[in-house]
Amino acid sequence: MDSPLDVSRLGAVEIWTINRPESGNAITGSDFADRFERAVDEANADTEVRAVILTGAGKIFTAGGNVKEMADGEGIFGEDPQVQRQAYQTTIQRLPRAATRLEVPIIAAVNGAAVGAGCDLAMMCDMRIASEKASFAESFVQVGLIPGDGGSWFLRQVVGHARAAEMTFTGDRVDAATALEWGMVSQVVAPEDLLTAAHALADRVAKNPPHPLRMAKRLLNESRTASLDTVLSMAAAMQPLAHMDPEHHARVAKWKTT
Template identity: 75%
Template sequence: MDSPLDVTTTGGVQVWTLNQTETGNAITDLSFVEAIERAVDEANENLEVRAIVLTGAGKHFSSGGNVKEMADGQGMFGLDERAQRRAYIAGIQRVPRALSRLEVPIIAAVNGAAVGAGCDLAMMCDIRIASEKAFFAESFVQIGLIPGDGGSWFLPRAVGYERAAEMTFTGDRVDAATALEWGMVSRVVGLDDLLPAAHELAARITKNPSHSLRMAKRLLQESRTSPLDTVLGMAAAMQPLAHRDPEHQSRLDRWRSR
């Protein structure tokens, strides 16, 4: 059986590839949850990793939940209400919690369909690039469900409340051009250009010192929910650490020698 998440490292860039093409890269299996947690922990430990590209194998980015298992009442989908609630907490909800503690900038390279939990997975990333063939759908209501994986928290922060409400209440698709107009993605490129564009962006990120990148990401994440004074206090505590970093000193030395 293929690994649900393939991880490759080249220089300071890791590529995480969703690799369950037989299910459209569904991400509700516990094996994927555990794989994403391992990948996050290993990236956090490895200070040489400075950027991550997340993409999907085959024609889909991610189809989200395994609808066949839902229809057949398999696994967590066959449990009673109390057990299923616990299964969500102990299962798919571990993914947003893991990605929220990821210290490294992560770029979603959305190659195709990003549906349901797959759409939410893309929203959990720091930056999104889409191919012309990509589309997004917060499609839970169309099968009588709600976003159970944190989508109601991530999507409004990506596109604003009103557009998130439109996507959530209709379940309709948003094509790549509309996603760009809405600010859901930072750019749209041809499918063949998608990974090169993601790697080019990752290379621009990895030129920068590891410690300052990780602290800058933490400040951005904190700014989503914290008041200004809290973020300023964190910045005041972090900046002296950045000043003492040897990479900062080497950059200053290069600037002086220009």
């Protein structure tokens, strides 16, 4: 059976492709969570990996949940509320936890619609580049649901409370141009240029030393919720490790001679 998440490599950059076009690249289910967690663990263990690009196969990024299964009452959607509660914790809610412990920067290359949990998955990434055909929708309320995957936390971090509230309470679609204006994405490019632009950004990240890069990401993540004193203490502990890195010495010596 095909993997729900294909992983390939180009130099120091991994490309993760959600590969379920027949179901709108649905990301629910334990098999996707298993593969996503494994990809995170493998990237964390390999210090040669310095950046990740996440995209979707076909014409969309991901539609999030499998709406057909919901409508037909299949799988967990036919179970009682307590079983469903546990299932959310052991499937879709594993994604935000895995995404936040990924040690290297991750770029969402949003090639089309990012809907519901798909929108939230894009928000879990550190950076986002959108195709002109991309769109984002925190669409849960339109089908009588809530963000069950931590989207209310991530979306607010990216666009602020007022815009997150607008998206959450209306479920309306946000097109690529609006996403750029709102700061959801840093670039909007032609569809055929999307992966080229994502690789260009990933290469700018990957040219930097691996260990300080991972520590810098950790500081940024902690800064979302930690106090200034906590972040300063972490930085004071991390910086001596960076000073001892041979690549730091090599780069400082090179800079001194230029």
